[in-house]
Structures are given as C-alpha cells and as structure tokens.
Amino acid sequence: MxxxxxxxxxxxxxxxxxxxxxxxxxxxxxxxxxxxxxxxxxxxxxxxxxxxxxxxxxxxxxxxxxxxxxxxxxxxxxxxxxxxxxxxxxxxxxxxxxxxxxxxxxxxxxxxxxxxxxxxxxWSGAGAGFNDLICITLGTGVGGGIIVGGRLVHGLSGMAGEIGHIPVEADGVRCGCGQRGCLETISSATGMTRLAREGLAQGRHSVLDEAEKRGELTTREIFAAAKDQDGLALDVVDRATDALGRVMAMLSVVNNPAAFIVGGGVSRAGDELFTPLRRSYAKHTLVEVANGVQILPARLGNxxxxxxxxxxxxxxxx
Amino acid sequence: MxxxxxxxxxxxxxxxxxxxxxxxxxxxxxxxxxxxxxxxxxxxxxxxxxxxxxxxxxxxxxxxxxxxxxxxxxxxxxxxxxxxxxxxxxxxxxxxxxxxxxxxxxxxxxxxxxxxxxxxxxWSGAGAGFNDLICITLGTGVGGGIIVGGRLVHGLSGMAGEIGHIPVEADGVRCGCGQRGCLETISSATGMTRLAREGLAQGRHSVLDEAEKRGELTTREIFAAAKDQDGLALDVVDRATDALGRVMAMLSVVNNPAAFIVGGGVSRAGDELFTPLRRSYAKHTLVEVANGVQILPARLGNxxxxxxxxxxxxxxxx
The missing domain is CATH 3.30.420.40 (ATPase, nucleotide binding domain)
Structure with missing residues (x-):
C-alpha cells in the first residue's frame, strides 16, 4: 500500500x-x-x-x-x-x-x-519538477528557502535562505537585524507601506492618502492604486520590485536556480507584482543567466x- | 584493489x-x-x-x-x-x-x-571535511565554485558560482560581461592594479609609481607596499577586501557555507589579504551567520x- x-x-x-x-x-x-x-x-x-x-x-x-x-x-x-x-x-x-x-x-x-x-x-506546488529553485515569501518580512538538487539547503547554522537580510540600499533604513537597507526593509509588506507613508509625509498627492487616514494602508491598496497609475504607488511598486529583481539577479549567479517561486501576502497582487518583477529581473540579470529562468507565483497558499x-x-x- | x-x-x-x-x-x-x-x-x-x-x-x-x-x-x-x-x-x-x-x-x-x-x-584541499563551502578564485577575473551537501552546484545553465559578476558598486566601471561595478572589476588582480593606476593618475604619491613605470605593477607589488603602510596600496587592498567581504556576507545568507576557500594568484599574498578580508567579512555579516564560518587559503595550487x-x-x- x-x-x-x-x-x-x-x-x-x-x-x-x-x-x-x-x-x-x-x-x-x-x-x-x-x-x-x-x-x-x-x-x-x-x-x-x-x-x-x-x-x-x-x-x-x-x-x-x-x-x-x-x-x-x-x-x-x-x-x-x-x-x-x-x-x-x-x-x-x-x-x-x-x-x-x-x-x-x-x-x-x-x-x-x-x-x-x-x-x-x-514538492507539489509551483516548484514541482524543478530541481534547483528558490522560494521567496513576501509578507511582514522577506523569507526564503533554497532548494538545490531537490533538497533543502540549511548551511552551517541553518541561516541559508535568509535572503531578506541581503543589503540592497547602502544608506537604507535600519533593519530589525541591525544592518541597513536590507531587502526586507523595502520589498516586504512592511517595507512597501513604509515607503508609501514616507511619500505621503513628503506631501506627495496620492489616492493612498485616504487609505492611510482610514488606517487601511496595505500593499493591496498600493497595488490597486498602482494599477490606476497613481504616481506614488507606482514608485513604491517600482522600488520594491527593483530591489527584489536585483537580489534575484545575484542569486542567479550563485545557485543559478531554474525557478523563483514567489509567495506570501504581497504576492496576491498577481500581475501587478509579477509584471514589474519580471521586468526588473530581466534588466538586472545577464542574459545567459536569465535565459529560461521562470518567476512563478506560489500555488499552495497556507x-x-x-x-x-x-x-x-x-x-x-x- | x-x-x-x-x-x-x-x-x-x-x-x-x-x-x-x-x-x-x-x-x-x-x-x-x-x-x-x-x-x-x-x-x-x-x-x-x-x-x-x-x-x-x-x-x-x-x-x-x-x-x-x-x-x-x-x-x-x-x-x-x-x-x-x-x-x-x-x-x-x-x-x-x-x-x-x-x-x-x-x-x-x-x-x-x-x-x-x-x-x-x-575533496582533498582546504575544504576537505566541509559539506557546504564556496571556493573563490582571485586571478585575472574572480571565479567561484559552489558546493552544497558535498556536491558541486551547476544550476539551470551551468552559471552557478559566477560570483565575479555580482555588482558591488552602483556606478562602477564597465565589466567584460556588460554590467557595471561587478566584484571582478574590483577584487581581481586586474581590478586591483586598475585601482592602483587610477590612484597614481590622480597624482597620489606611492611607491607603486616606480613599479608602474617599470611596467611591473602587480598585486604582489600592491600587497608588499600595503605591508609597508603605503597609503594608496592600503586603500586598494581595503577596497578589494571590502567588496569581497560584502559579497561573502551575502553568500552567507544564501547558502550559509561552513567555509570560504580563497585561491588564485592574488591569494598568494597570504595574511596581507586574509587579515583585511576576515575583518571585512566580520563587519558585513550578521554575527549569527558569521559564527563559526572559516575563511581559508586554497591548498592545492595548480x-x-x-x-x-x-x-x-x-x-x-x-
């Protein structure tokens, strides 16, 4: 049996x-x-x-x-x-x-x-069939899981895949880990809402202002506003996907995975996230390396x- | 038998x-x-x-x-x-x-x-006994080889380990690969001698000036001058090891290898390279991640x- x-x-x-x-x-x-x-x-x-x-x-x-x-x-x-x-x-x-x-x-x-x-x-989600892949979870933070040859990579002290703590902005804000400008400070839900709030505080006009006043400024609102061509929302999405695309480019010359699987709350935005993310990845990645690499939404949810x-x-x- | x-x-x-x-x-x-x-x-x-x-x-x-x-x-x-x-x-x-x-x-x-x-x-060099490690070769370029679970990582198109092409300086010089500011443009022998020449061209006083005039400006001369506290040579070594240390920090939150093995012509400098490199790695790496990680010279040479x-x-x- x-x-x-x-x-x-x-x-x-x-x-x-x-x-x-x-x-x-x-x-x-x-x-x-x-x-x-x-x-x-x-x-x-x-x-x-x-x-x-x-x-x-x-x-x-x-x-x-x-x-x-x-x-x-x-x-x-x-x-x-x-x-x-x-x-x-x-x-x-x-x-x-x-x-x-x-x-x-x-x-x-x-x-x-x-x-x-x-x-x-x-095993049975969006990564099924790929031997080498990297899963990225965009939620409150940015998490990662590395699969090489079909197996999870842990490393010396189990810190493999902590890609949220790769610095991407030299003078960025302080991260919970103590470093500055970590990916997590920009491309997580927390990072994106922070960027939106900073823009509003600088007096930028945006439909996000109302959501913020209602206490409902989430990435869902940001992606919806970006879809309606709101300038601030577009800038936030651009900065978050640019940073993530740069990190994915770098991961591609480390393990050269066949696929990136992106999940977590932020990934529910669908094409509003994946279209600029694929564009950023293509821009930052050597063509010989990017060739054939897939960027796919996670499929198993919770x-x-x-x-x-x-x-x-x-x-x-x- | x-x-x-x-x-x-x-x-x-x-x-x-x-x-x-x-x-x-x-x-x-x-x-x-x-x-x-x-x-x-x-x-x-x-x-x-x-x-x-x-x-x-x-x-x-x-x-x-x-x-x-x-x-x-x-x-x-x-x-x-x-x-x-x-x-x-x-x-x-x-x-x-x-x-x-x-x-x-x-x-x-x-x-x-x-x-x-x-x-x-x-297998039988400086990495023997480590299951997860990364080899870095500092020569004309910067090469890499990734070992996970005792096995070489190739990835989708064999580009795994091409860590010389991780960008480390946003407005750096153009690399042979087409990108700007790749690790290879700074921490390779070519990169280090270029940095030294740029310093000389800017009129900096340095014992390297004579080596350059003799057409003998190599990393060996740069490390020797750094040992004698030559300011330009120290700056070049500092910039090369800072860039490499930052890349190694990042590699540590990807695969979290137990050891980095550094070889190639530049590594013959010994402590003159390894001391500032270990300092840079410790500075740029989260302490939970850096803990126990070894940075060792390659042992098998050619x-x-x-x-x-x-x-x-x-x-x-x-």
Whole structure:
C-alpha cells in the first residue's frame, strides 16, 4: 500500500495537520488549537493524538505512515532536533523530535516554517519538477528557502535562505537585524507601506492618502492604486520590485536556480507584482543567466507549510 | 584493489593529467602539450594515450580506474557532455564526453575548470571535511565554485558560482560581461592594479609609481607596499577586501557555507589579504551567520583543477 506522510505546521495559536501522499498531494487536513501555554509535553501529546486521528479519518493504517514532519516558527538546532526558542510560543530547549518520535513510534523531522513552506512548493506546488529553485515569501518580512538538487539547503547554522537580510540600499533604513537597507526593509509588506507613508509625509498627492487616514494602508491598496497609475504607488511598486529583481539577479549567479517561486501576502497582487518583477529581473540579470529562468507565483497558499513539513522526513537536505 | 580516478585539466597550451586515490590524494601527474590546432579527434586521442600511460607509470591496471574527468576552459553543455566553445582552443560543438568514453572504455565526466578546481579543494584541499563551502578564485577575473551537501552546484545553465559578476558598486566601471561595478572589476588582480593606476593618475604619491613605470605593477607589488603602510596600496587592498567581504556576507545568507576557500594568484599574498578580508567579512555579516564560518587559503595550487576533474565522475552534483 502506498506510503503516507503527516505534516504539522505549528503556529502560535493554531496547529495545522495534514496527511499527504507520496507526491505531496494533500489528502486531508485539520486545524487545532496549539495551547502552547500548557507546556511542550501536554501540547505535543495532544498534537500526536491529532496526527493519529488524521490517519484514522481517511482509513490509513498507522503502519502505512512513513514519517511525520513539523515546521516550527523560530530557532532550532536541526542536528539535535531541538527547539532553541520559538516566536509566540514560550518553549525553550525542547527536544521536540525525540519527544514526538516517542509519542508516535515513527521517524520525525523538524525544520523552520519558512523552509517547510519552500519544500512544500518545491514538492507539489509551483516548484514541482524543478530541481534547483528558490522560494521567496513576501509578507511582514522577506523569507526564503533554497532548494538545490531537490533538497533543502540549511548551511552551517541553518541561516541559508535568509535572503531578506541581503543589503540592497547602502544608506537604507535600519533593519530589525541591525544592518541597513536590507531587502526586507523595502520589498516586504512592511517595507512597501513604509515607503508609501514616507511619500505621503513628503506631501506627495496620492489616492493612498485616504487609505492611510482610514488606517487601511496595505500593499493591496498600493497595488490597486498602482494599477490606476497613481504616481506614488507606482514608485513604491517600482522600488520594491527593483530591489527584489536585483537580489534575484545575484542569486542567479550563485545557485543559478531554474525557478523563483514567489509567495506570501504581497504576492496576491498577481500581475501587478509579477509584471514589474519580471521586468526588473530581466534588466538586472545577464542574459545567459536569465535565459529560461521562470518567476512563478506560489500555488499552495497556507497549505505549503504543512505539505512541506510532511516532506521533511525523506528530504533531509544538507 | 582500491579504485583510482584520472583527472585531466585541459588548457590552451598544456594539458595536465593526474591519477588520484579515493580520497583525492594525487599519486602521479604529468603535463603534455594540448596541440588544440590539430583538432579535437587527434588531440583527444593523444590525451587518452597519456591517461593510459599515467596508470601504467604507477602500475595501476586499467580495470582499477573507475573513471576519468576533464576540466575545460569555456562554455559547456553539461547535460550532453559537449563543448560549446572554449577559451584559447578553437573547438566548437565537440561531444568530448562520448569521444573520450569511446577512446578509454570508462565513464567520463566533464565540467568547467573553475568548478573542477573548487571540487579539488573540497575533496582533498582546504575544504576537505566541509559539506557546504564556496571556493573563490582571485586571478585575472574572480571565479567561484559552489558546493552544497558535498556536491558541486551547476544550476539551470551551468552559471552557478559566477560570483565575479555580482555588482558591488552602483556606478562602477564597465565589466567584460556588460554590467557595471561587478566584484571582478574590483577584487581581481586586474581590478586591483586598475585601482592602483587610477590612484597614481590622480597624482597620489606611492611607491607603486616606480613599479608602474617599470611596467611591473602587480598585486604582489600592491600587497608588499600595503605591508609597508603605503597609503594608496592600503586603500586598494581595503577596497578589494571590502567588496569581497560584502559579497561573502551575502553568500552567507544564501547558502550559509561552513567555509570560504580563497585561491588564485592574488591569494598568494597570504595574511596581507586574509587579515583585511576576515575583518571585512566580520563587519558585513550578521554575527549569527558569521559564527563559526572559516575563511581559508586554497591548498592545492595548480593541482586543484586536475584533482577535482578526477572527482567529477562520482560527484555528479546538480
């Protein structure tokens, strides 16, 4: 009988679980409260119960489940399979891999949630069929996941793919990481709304002024205004896509990926983002390098994390 | 009996051949004329003879040779095992892999010479023991080779590792590739001597003026003058190492390699290069990322290319 894999996407308030087939196809999923405040033992025991219920719900014998993977928001010791500390869940130094293995009697793999989402898109999302690709998530920050030869790249201390912290503007604003002018300060949702606000503060006329006064200045408003040829909105989109295109050009002479998969909230803008982004990439990339490289929207949405988590057991990466 | 591998480093005038053990240890080597003008058939047949002589010379039965690899200077179609065109040898569209396989009766692998040299250093040079590393060659240009999970990264069109063409100065001079301000225009031997000449032309006082008048302005002179606290020489070294350190910082949030191996003519300067380079890297790299990363001089010198070529058969990479 065909093998099944269970993926768990642990968040601060809810935990998403999914059971997938060998091609990364999602068969069934569920969402439960995390209740991190109960402590890791109680919370993980409950999550293990949910994992078994998931298999039961679609009539998969437990012996057919080949492994369980978990994506976690925070800093991990991947070698030891331990949580160092998490964002929004007060757990520290928790040997989560061995705890889940004891609960489930199955091999368990863990990774950070950005890498899990990248692996999901690579396995059965927009990246399926590409051996070398880079996933970029444009949300509150800019995250990345690097796939080389079909495997996730982690690097020495798991910092591979932290492309949001590549500096792109020499005298840019200070980033949360301490550096100046990081990609994340410009091409994330936070960065784009900041640029729009700066333009308004400088007295530029723009339809965005009203959204700002309503407290509703989001990238959705910015892209809508850009579509209507609003000058400020066009400038913000231009600056965000120019910076990202330059970073993608540079990534192309490092790993020369066949595809860039772009997801996250900002990517919902569709062509309003992808058209100027493809233009910027073509402008900044040597033609021999850009040739054949695809820039594609992510396809799995919020399921990418749990599908990718399910793939972690077989995709050990490097 | 232990397996042996033969590596061939094809150059414009000479071809270097070596036979190595399973750990990348060089057992015996030879250097012969390339005679590319005779055409690929005649030249490759002679090289195949030299390969057999090499095994004979150390008493290795041909049946013990597990494979032959060749590093080539130029553009290759790695999938087809074909030369597209070479630097300094007038061969085009030559199916070199199948031709050598027919001559030798063994599996043959080809790659460009920069990747072969990187693999050599990774296998039995300064990079031995590191799974993820980046080799940087500072010569006439700036070359690179990327190793992830112990394997060479090629990418979609074999342009992975072309890190000399990462732009580092927005309004820099034009690079051979057509872009402006590429790393190669600043941190290569060519770039450093150009910067020194520009300084002299601007009337700066420097001991380099005499070297220039003798037509002997090289990076060796620049590093020697820097050691003697010559202001212009110090500025040139500072600018070259600052640019390279910034690129290495960026590479660290892409693949997060455990080590950078720096070779090529410029690297012979030793501490005069490595001390400011390590300082620049530490300055530009997030401390969580820089932690534990080593910056090491290459160790195999001119043998890196043939040792790495010998490793190509088993290291298929991605």
């Amino acid at each position: 065909a093998k099944r894999y269970i993926g768990i996407d642990l968040g601060g308030t809810t935990v998403k679980l999914g059971i997938v087939d060998e091609n990364g196809g999602l068969l069934y999923k569920a969402e439960k409260p995390t209740r991190g405040e109960e402590g890791p033992e109680a919370s993980l025991a409950r999550i293990a119960d949910h994992a078994r219920e998931l298999a039961e719900a679609i009539g998969t014998p437990w012996s057919n489940v080949a492994g369980v993977g978990m994506g976690l928001p925070g800093f991990l010791d991947l070698e030891k399979g331990e949580i160092i500390r998490l964002t929004n869940i007060p757990w520290e130094r928790v040997p989560v891999r061995s705890m889940l293995e004891a609960e489930l009697g199955l091999p368990v793999a863990i990774d950070n949630d950005a890498n899990a989402a990248a692996l999901g898109e690579a 399921d990418a994390g749990l599908i990718g988590a399910a793939g972690l057991v077989w995709n050990r990466g490097s | 232990a397996k042996r591998y033969i590596g061939i480093d094809l150059g414009g005038t000479t071809v270097k051949l070596g036979i190595v053990d399973e750990n990348g240890g060089l057992l015996y080597k030879a250097e012969k004329p390339t005679r590319g003008e005779e055409g690929p058939e005649a030249s490759l047949a002679r090289i195949a003879d030299h390969a057999r002589e090499l095994a004979e010379a150390i008493g290795t039965p041909w049946s013990n040779v597990a494979g032959v690899g060749m590093g080539l200077p130029g553009f290759l179609d790695l999938e087809k095992g074909e030369i597209i065109r070479l630097t300094n040898i007038p061969w085009e569209r030559v199916p070199v892999r199948s031709m050598l396989e027919a001559e030798l009766g063994l599996p043959v692998a080809i790659d460009n010479d920069a990747n072969a040299a990187a693999l050599g250093e990774a 043998d890196a290319g043939l040792i790495g070529a010998a490793g190509l058969v088993w290291n298929r990479g991605s």
